[in-house]
Amino acid sequence: MKENDSALKRDLKSIGTKDLFILFRDDRDLEIRNELIKRHMYITEILAKKYINKGIEYEDIYQVASLGLIYAIERFDVDKGFEFSSFATPTIIGEIKKYFRDKGWSVRVPRRIQELSKKINMAKAKLQQDLQRIPKVSDIALYLNVSEEEVIEAMEASQVYTPKSLDVTYDASGDDKDIQLQDIIGRDDKTFDTIENKDFINMCLKKLNEVEIKIVNDRFFDNKTQIQVAEELNVSQMTVSRMEKKIIKKFRKELSKLNEI
Template identity: 40%
Template sequence: MTTETRTGVETGTEDLPVLESPRKVAPKDARELSKVFFDKLAVLEEGTHEYQYVRNTLIEMNMSLVRFAAGRFRGARGDEMADIVQVGTIGLIKAIDRFDLSRDVEFTSLAVPYIVGEIKRFFRDTSWAVHVPRRLQEARVALAKATDELSSRLGRAPSVAELATLMNLSEDEVIEARIASNGYNSMSLDAAVGPVGEDGDAALADFIGVEDPGLELFENFHTLAPLLDELDDRSRRILHLRFVEELTQSEIGKELGISQMHVSRLLARNLERLRKGMLDQA
């Protein structure tokens, strides 16, 4: 461990050792030095330069804990080790911010569970091919366990009713959990699913229907309808004359007894209101 004496203008941290490279401090030395830095952190005002210096040094000094915890997950999935270390660092920072010296507990005893918990949460929240609510992610695990238990006990695949009884859920909730399980893994549209004549394997995309162009139009109309209802009668009349009867702005002005410029302003204002409303609901 290499340190040097702090000199110069007093900063409130002049009694601390200056570490040339906090990340290179050996774990044993880091444990002892962390106590000194935590003592100082407790008396410094949060948000000050001195507070940030001490806090950042604690983070750098204890990165070996993150690397140790992250090593347990090496190869657990396809994620880069750097990503896992980055997530684990969030757990380390939380541990530093919540560590209480008065509880007489070793910092490592608090930090490692925080780091591991953050990494596990990362795996849990990013392991699904599509976003699925947390309750359904948990229901999937319970469903798998219940299915295995009943299959062993009954010697056959359990029914939805039997699973619902064991899991203390309704049958609809069991079905919902089964459907949600489909989001755990994804498959490429280019994945081969079977032979197609002499042209080679068929891709999954060959069995999926094309997108209906009318679907997006229907969704747009469905979103637009309540927004139109919020407009006053004159605004809806102007939009009808412009986009249904296809009158010009001058013709609309004559129809309503207002100027073409006024029509233009009303059209622009209402179209912007509708556009914003649709974007907000996208």
């Protein structure tokens, strides 16, 4: 039997798909698996194309679908009598949807919100047909048995699913030229951080004694070593180290209070 199997492997293209699956089941040979992949890549291509223009590059979707095909081939039980395409399709689609669920949002959104967003999209289509008008937030909330706040939260979160390019152009009314999104989007002002940090340090320094203030200035502003500071204070380097840790602890305590506000 082994000699027959070896002969069959040498001419895989001439073997029927069912017999090929039986061979793969028996010895899990990678060469046989690769042949099965080649024969069924059309399924991957068909399913991947259904997700074009959904916010993720087609090449990425195709790769995920191909991985799903491999999983399906490895898990397929030819003895159960099912068509492989019927078995592979939900497996591949499952991998694609999982990828969209994990990677398709430009900002990390809780799984609960992602799932609710999907339900809202389906509910809007159903309610618009039933009500013959665009459903209100209250209609969707009632239909899904959730609060209006949850519906609004999910609808706002869905805006990050497909981010807008900074090159998007808007018509500037009363102006000769259009405006790009990157020209009007807000930016963080580093000056604010500098001012906040300075205010915080000054506030903390007011709660330190003269020796502690000297240690802060010498160590963190004048870049002196602990040994240099110790010599100036006529104490041991270990004493300076302990005082430094004590000062940092005070700063952290003040910062924790600030974060609680």
